[in-house]
Amino acid sequence: AQSVTQPDIHITVSEGASLELRCNYSYGATPYLFWYVQSPGQGLQLLLKYFSGDTLVQGIKGFEAEFKRSQSSFNLRKPSVHWSDAAEYFCAVGGTGTASKLTFGTGTRLQVTL
Amino acid sequence: EADIYQTPRYLVIGTGKKITLECSQTMGHDKMYWYQQDPGMELHLIHYSYGVNSTEKGDLSSESTVSRIRTEHFPLTLESARPSHTSQYLCASSSGGAVNEQFFGPGTRLTVL
Numbered sequence: 001a002q003s004v005t006q007p008d009i010h011i012t013v014s015e016g017a018s019l020e021l022r023c024n025y026s027y028g029a030t031p032y033l034f035w036y037v038q039s040p041g042q043g044l045q046l047l048l049k050y051f052s053g054d055t056l057v058q059g060i061k062g063f064e065a066e067f068k069r070s071q072s073s074f075n076l077r078k079p080s081v082h083w084s085d086a087a088e089y090f091c092a093v094g095g096t097g098t099a100s101k102l103t104f105g106t107g108t109r110l111q112v113t114l
Numbered sequence: 115e116a117d118i119y120q121t122p123r124y125l126v127i128g129t130g131k132k133i134t135l136e137c138s139q140t141m142g143h144d145k146m147y148w149y150q151q152d153p154g155m156e157l158h159l160i161h162y163s164y165g166v167n168s169t170e171k172g173d174l175s176s177e178s179t180v181s182r183i184r185t186e187h188f189p190l191t192l193e194s195a196r197p198s199h200t201s202q203y204l205c206a207s208s209s210g211g212a213v214n215e216q217f218f219g220p221g222t223r224l225t226v227l
Contacts, residue, residue: 032214043120043204043218044157090157094214101147101172102216106156 002027002093006105013081014113021076021108023091033074034092034102035065044090050074061085086112117141120205120219127195128227135190135222137205146188147216149204150174157204163188195226 003026013019025031032051036044048059055067065076074091088109094102118139127133139146144165149157149172159172163182177199178192188207192199202223206216 034215036218041221041223043118043220044206045218046215049215088154101159101162102214104157107154109154 002031002095002103004091004093004103004105006089006091006108008108009106010109010111012111012113015083016080019076019078019081019085019110021089021091021110023074023076023105024072025074025091025093026072027093027095029095031093032095033065033067034094035059035063035074035076036090036092036104037061038088038090038107040087047076047089081110081112083112083114086110118205118207118217118219120203120222122222123220124223124225126225126227129194129196131195133192133195133224135203135205135224137188137190137219138186139188139207139217139219140186141207141209141217142185143207143209143217144185145208145214146182147206147208148172148178148180148188148190149206150176151202151204151221153202161190195224197226200224200226 005024034049035047038044047063050057050067088107090107091105092102121136146163148161151157158174160176161180163169202221204221205219208216
């Protein structure tokens with residue numbers, strides 16, 4: 001069965017500081033990996049995705065993530081955080097097939113201090 | 115920008131009432147999903163559909179039911195709402211391609227008194 005672990009429930013960073021959110025996955029084959037962001041009271045917005053190829057993927061809002069197969073990780077990074085980045089971040093893993101269901105992690109809440 | 119809509123955005127209702135949460139998408143996506151999300155918690159898949167007249171139960175057992183009569187419409191119904199149904203319900207859709215990138219609606223926050 002596929003699973004996702006986000007070890008950090010809550011992270012606080014200062015505006016302008018760098019950010020790394022951790023994500024570890026378990027999947028039997030080559031995974032498709034996603035990072036979504038959720039602002040309070042809103043749905044989820046896709047930040048970036050990894051399907052194949054270059055293991056460093058660029059997303060929207062200045063985010064990037066690196067796929068490391070040997071560590072089963074897909075950590076999200078941003079070099080300089082803005083106050084508007086405060087939100088809940090979800091990592092998800094999925095695959096191909098008819099169902100193509102996604103499994104989400106429990107999320108990491110990011111707080112940005114000014 | 116993905117076009118997936120959910121109504122109502124907020125609903126407060128009494129125990130025993132029948133409710134239907136609406137979800138519509140204008141992208142022509144074959145696959146649609148319903149997730150349940152409690153505050154500060156992960157998303158749990160409760161229903162999904164491969165296409166018209168196809169519905170399946172998700173990983174989390176739910177007393178709700180769904181239908182898929184039209185490609186663009188995937189409503190969720192609770193025949194008799196209870197306080198335990200209080201939660202946020204998120205609808206999503208994806209294309210029929212091999213890779214499952216899902217687009218989400220804004221969600222419906224349901225409170226059952």
